[in-house]
Amino acid sequence: MASSGLKIAIVGGGLAGLAAAMKIAEAGHEVDLISVVPVKRSHSVCAQGGINGAVNTKGEGDSPAKHLDDTVYGGDFLANQPPVKRMTDMAPEIIYLFDRMGVPFSRTKEGLMDFRRFGGTLHHRTAFSGASTGQQLLYALDEQVRRYETTGKVTKYEGWEMLSLVLDDHQVCRGLVAMNLQTLELKSFAADAVIMATGGPGLIFGKSTNSMTCTGSATSACYQQGARYANGEFIQVHPTSIPGEDKLRLMSESARGEGGRVWVPRNPTDARKPKEIPDAERWYFLEEKYPAYGNLVPRDIATREIFQVCLEGHGVGGENQVYLDLTHIPADVLTERLGAILEIYEMFVGDDPRYVPMRIFPGVHYSMGGLWVDFEQRTNIPGLFAAGECDYSIHGANRLGANSLVSCVYGGFVAAPSAIDYAKNMERGSTETNGIHAAELKKQQGINDGIIANEGGENQYKLHEEMGKVMTDNVTVVRYNDRLKATDEKLLELQERFKNISINDSNLWATQAVPHARQLANMLNLARVITLGALNRNESRGAHYKPDFPERDDENFMKTTIAEYSEEAPILSYEPVDVSLVEPRKRDYSSGKKK
């Protein structure tokens, strides 16, 4: 295929980035794909349970309209509804496309794709490939993009980290600057459009379910260069994770989708082994409080209930843990449908969950907020697009399980034609672009040189730990305004101390110290967006819960939070939410859905 001459740079090689790369290459254009790790190792591999799409193969009368309703209802009416509708309409064909790519989805007896239940819905809507669906979907796209690599359409830059955008005098995005993580060489990538697909910012909270690459650094860089950041305060805390020294490992919602039950001993001092505690002496608190949805209430609700149960002293052994019990399900069924995640638990905890109830606790998992985009995945900076977890557009105040994989692919599939359309129509070759790449390179090199020369004695890894702790303590499940204010003060203190770090690595070859310092500076900026967004939102909605403001306040806060960078503090403003398709109503998961 002849080259069109258009080049689009994509930052991030997870599901969203690869989905966009595949579409752009297929349309005959060139892609520079920049990724901190080999794309096959992106964080999408961690997604476990499945991908949602209302194919209605189980005779339940499911439909994309119901998927739309579940998604905006689960998201507590903070998402603009038109893009959600477009996604739920597209979801079945996305799943079928992956089926054609050879993803080994679990099948029914007839040889059709099987579907299971997930949180926040009463339908079997989730296609799955064992319990490593994200890995399988990512690999399918990785394979397709590798094919385009062999035809020269896609050029991968793996082991490169984006530092900044290259903007011209009119704030139009003309490319980006990235750093080679081996040599620390900086290079500018000229592009007709740039798509951000860099995932979430979990590492701001220190320990989370995210991969170590999920710093939010690149999105923060965009924000600091003028991109609007939306709904930053909406951070999903997953109800079931396995606490660890280095990270909180995810225990997929599919464990509950396959029948897993959450409980604690009715008597908090009951020291018997879980299997010796009779049913009557177990408190299945989710099933008791939410008879219709039971263990499959949306994540924000399950998380708050587990958190509260432990806070009130009902946690197993008096500690911050509850049982997630699968032991009533035959072991061979569990192995086939959940094997991969049960192996993770057994590997890291040592007990086999097929025979011993798992002990779990909530952990930071996903950012509903992200770069602001319009309905065509365009950010407010001309030439800059965003897709996947790093954009804010789909999940509102709370994301439903198995909606992330579909939203990543959807975002990539919309961003790609949108970026192509922009690139075709932009004014190119203008003299203004001369010199701007060199100037941005020089600026970024200067920042690196400053970090390397600094010998103030502060330890950047300790600063990171302090940030993670204060954010986890105060800006996760339960939020109070005085603590949020104190958190922002702490973040300001950390920003000051950051100016005095020493990188403690005299060998700059492949050093992790300089990249981590760059990430930390960016994380601190994004942490302030999250914290101040939470402080300003005096209501409770989805994942954002303030005991002092326990009700949802549609009149004042059915609005998207917009943060814009300034030296002093993020400038917050609010934008109305497009609820033109599903009329907002109060969430109630104790009974079947009210219409």
Place this chain on the structure above:
Amino acid sequence: MTTNAHIEKKRLDNPPASIKFKIQRREKEGAASHWETFEIPYRRNLNVISALMDIRKNPVTIEGKQTTPPVWDMSCLEQVCGICTMVIDGKVRQSCSALIDDLLLASGGDTVTLAPMSKFPNVRDLKVDRSKMFDHLKQVEAWIELDGTYDLGPGPHVTNELAQERYSYSRCMTCGCCLEACPQYGDDNYIGPQAIAQAHLFNMHPTGKANIDDRLNGLMGDDGITNCGNAQNCIKVCPMGIPLTKAIYETNRDITVNALFGWLKK
């Protein structure tokens, strides 16, 4: 289920107060390597990664010498991305799932030895460059050729049995354990088990079958499947339990069948 005694895991009852980490250091590719030993306090639930994070924070050797922080790769920490693979106490595996208690139980000592994989360029310390493995995936065309990514409905009917068998191959995270352990792999003379298994994954698929000749061609060159010496080390070290030797056996059979009957297709 009446008893679950069989799954009670052996625990480290008398842990040492501190653990030593003997780490192979190299400034950059081509430089000479040397060993440095670090010591950190013992804690329950430590894995190799959290120990390395501890050392990185304050890189001082057991002799009290300030040194550079060890460099290693890590990402998912759930043994699903493959990036943190290294040689731990002589065995190639992922460092995230290497629990200190288990290592000490196995060795009976208080020292853990960390070295980079030896079959790949050693970038620095414990970090290696495995990009060759992705080139091998190109060589065997490990993908399905689509007519296009537009909506063409679902794929072919597939039995659950075949889906499960393909799934077991599709879990390969390109970590390189099989290549590290393979006595035949090295110096570009053999493509190795991972690429053969990935070719097999697509040769088994109803649509993928259409391109079986191209994939087998990628395995019939000088570096091809005939270099396998049947040592069967690969299957022992694969962290995903992929039936690699079965893939090699069945691919060999496919090649034979193709050679015998290939002319009939012309």
